[in-house]
Amino acid sequence: MKCKSILEKLSAYIEDQLSSEEKNQVQEHIKSCDKCALSLGELKKTIEYTKGLEELEPPPWLTQKVMARVREGPVQKGILRKLFYPLHIKVPVEVIATLAIAVTAFYVFKAVQPEMKQAHAPSEQAAVSEPERDKLSAVKDKSLAYKKDRARAPEPAGIRGFEKKADIAPGKAETEKPPAAFSEKMAVPHEPYRALDMRVKKESRVLAPEKKYVLIEDIKEHVVLTLYADDTEKGLRKTKEIISELGGKVIKTESLKNKNTLFTEIYSKKVAELIEKLRLVGEVKAVDALNSLKGNAMIRIEIVEKSIQLP
Amino acid sequence: MKEKEQLNIDADDEAVLCCQKGDIEAFEQIVNKYQKRMFNISYRMLGDYDEASEAVQDAFVSAYRGIKGFKGKSRFSTWLYAIVVNVSKNRLKQIKARLSREQFSLDDPVDTGDGQIKREPVSSGLSALERLEKRELGLKVQGCINSLEGEFREVIVLRDMQGFSYEEISAMLKIAEGTVKSRLYRARESVRNCLKRVIGDL
Numbered sequence: 462m463k464c465k466s467i468l469e470k471l472s473a474y475i476e477d478q479l480s481s482e483e484k485n486q487v488q489e490h491i492k493s494c495d496k497c498a499l500s501l502g503e504l505k506k507t508i509e510y511t512k513g514l515e516e517l518e519p520p521p522w523l524t525q526k527v528m529a530r531v532r533e534g535p536v537q538k539g540i541l542r543k544l545f546y547p548l549h550i551k552v553p554v555e556v557i558a559t560l561a562i563a564v565t566a567f568y569v570f571k572a573v574q575p576e577m578k579q580a581h582a583p584s585e586q587a588a589v590s591e592p593e594r595d596k597l598s599a600v601k602d603k604s605l606a607y608k609k610d611r612a613r614a615p616e617p618a619g620i621r622g623f624e625k626k627a628d629i630a631p632g633k634a635e636t637e638k639p640p641a642a643f644s645e646k647m648a649v650p651h652e653p654y655r656a657l658d659m660r661v662k663k664e665s666r667v668l669a670p671e672k673k674y675v676l677i678e679d680i681k682e683h684v685v686l687t688l689y690a691d692d693t694e695k696g697l698r699k700t701k702e703i704i705s706e707l708g709g710k711v712i713k714t715e716s717l718k719n720k721n722t723l724f725t726e727i728y729s730k731k732v733a734e735l736i737e738k739l740r741l742v743g744e745v746k747a748v749d750a751l752n753s754l755k756g757n758a759m760i761r762i763e764i765v766e767k768s769i770q771l772p
Numbered sequence: 773m774k775e776k777e778q779l780n781i782d783a784d785d786e787a788v789l790c791c792q793k794g795d796i797e798a799f800e801q802i803v804n805k806y807q808k809r810m811f812n813i814s815y816r817m818l819g820d821y822d823e824a825s826e827a828v829q830d831a832f833v834s835a836y837r838g839i840k841g842f843k844g845k846s847r848f849s850t851w852l853y854a855i856v857v858n859v860s861k862n863r864l865k866q867i868k869a870r871l872s873r874e875q876f877s878l879d880d881p882v883d884t885g886d887g888q889i890k891r892e893p894v895s896s897g898l899s900a901l902e903r904l905e906k907r908e909l910g911l912k913v914q915g916c917i918n919s920l921e922g923e924f925r926e927v928i929v930l931r932d933m934q935g936f937s938y939e940e941i942s943a944m945l946k947i948a949e950g951t952v953k954s955r956l957y958r959a960r961e962s963v964r965n966c967l968k969r970v971i972g973d974l
Contacts (some may be wrong), residue, residue, distance in 0.1 A: 472957040478938075500964075506974040507964040511932040513906070519811035520825050524803045527832040531796060561799045 578768045684760045690743035696764040697721040703738045707731040721764040727756040784848045809854045816929040817860040819918040831856040853943040861922045916966035924959035
């Protein structure tokens, strides 16, 4: 117990930092305690060794380096660190970044918005029109209105089938507007189309019905011809012959009960000739704007039984 | 050393005033004058030559930037040494954190930058063997100091190696003199026990 308190004082004893009373205590104790005397000797040696450590020369370039750094001044932080390290600078950067993102997002949205509308709308309308169509098709001689979008058609040269009932007034069939059957624009504004007094039959569930309303810009490139033939099958055959004569290409044909529909791509200069030749087969009803055709024209030829046309 | 410093107090004041007015050349004088002592304080605290070189640079640079805040409450040298002690202590923490995975052992060979010691002009009158022994001993002592925590290192460096008074150390470290004494006692005891293990009989 005594030794411990003595040991604690040894360090100060060596440096003569003790009061004379403490100093005497230590001296008295050491005379009788070999252990503490040994400790004192060791401690003295330890301090001696520590004091004896040599001084080292600093590197010769030290002053130069220090002065270089001092002359650089404190404003030598990297730009990135300056931007991101101190909070008072970081916050404005964040605010500007957020605003930039928001503004960009707004303009991107604005630019895409019209297309988004067109892309979304048909799916909604298709869902509505599906049961509606079924219901309406069951009711004869009733107006049918539905909407559709070209983008949903499985093929660019969409398929369309009409079945005209014999009891449908033929005159009214003529009121049908040509569809924009081959529009290359994916997003075409959809318009309700009224197929008056006509029953539209969807040939297949997979095939989306054609759009029946035609925009002015669509007519420029696409033409619908209606050929009234005595026999639709014969009419179709002859039409194919004529087209191949003129160097045209038959893309697709559809055969229905009273009507055959044929899609063809033909050089626009040949369209007039095509119509002329078709007139030999039967009465041809052409939709306007033939003159403005350019390059290859997409043409739909509907071959309808003559009896339907005439009352 | 101490006497020389006291003689230079006035010169320091003048240089410090110039520095406070933005005279960089005056600061160069200060660096030249104090770099050796600053470096040795740092070196003994860190036990690594390169680390000490970096720490001393940092200390001088921050001293220059903070020199306007020196109001002359203590001696300029004390103020300057306090900076290097602080910088070295912080650097020590960083080094320890870096090496925390590698457990430090007293049995490990101690890197004390002994390559640098060779440069030292050795006091004449010692035989080659004595010189070698002295160097060996120095490495062992430094190794034992390296095993101390920072707060014990600084007192033993400042007191036993640099010979600052208790009062000066108290001012530098901003701790009471009694704390300096008790830390010094514990630091010396640790080094004594360490040396006994490393050297054998003292």
